[in-house]
Amino acid sequence: MRWHPRGYGGTRRDPEQVKQDGWHDQGLLAVSVDDPRLTWPERELVRQLGDKLYGRRAESREAANG
Template identity: 80%
Template structure:
């Protein structure tokens, strides 16, 4: 039997395709602060948004305590 229900079998989408589909279908943006495609100001904006919405990252807290 070669028929698979949706979401089973077939090929897997790569992570960038999942992110792209999430943006187009749901309006959800998943961005890494270390994404090499972004310029420094863009990465800084992503970092600031993440800290505003979710608080500082663990690495940021530890380096601030030292």
């Protein structure tokens, strides 16, 4: 018998397809702050939203001036 339950066997979706389906089906947005398809203001907006919702990233913290 060659039947497999959903999610087992068959082809695997690429990460971009998973992100696209998440947006279309559930209104979830998964975007990298380093996505080259975004302009600088768009990347900055993504960074600011991430900081607001989840706190600053450890690697994005800057040294204090002074």
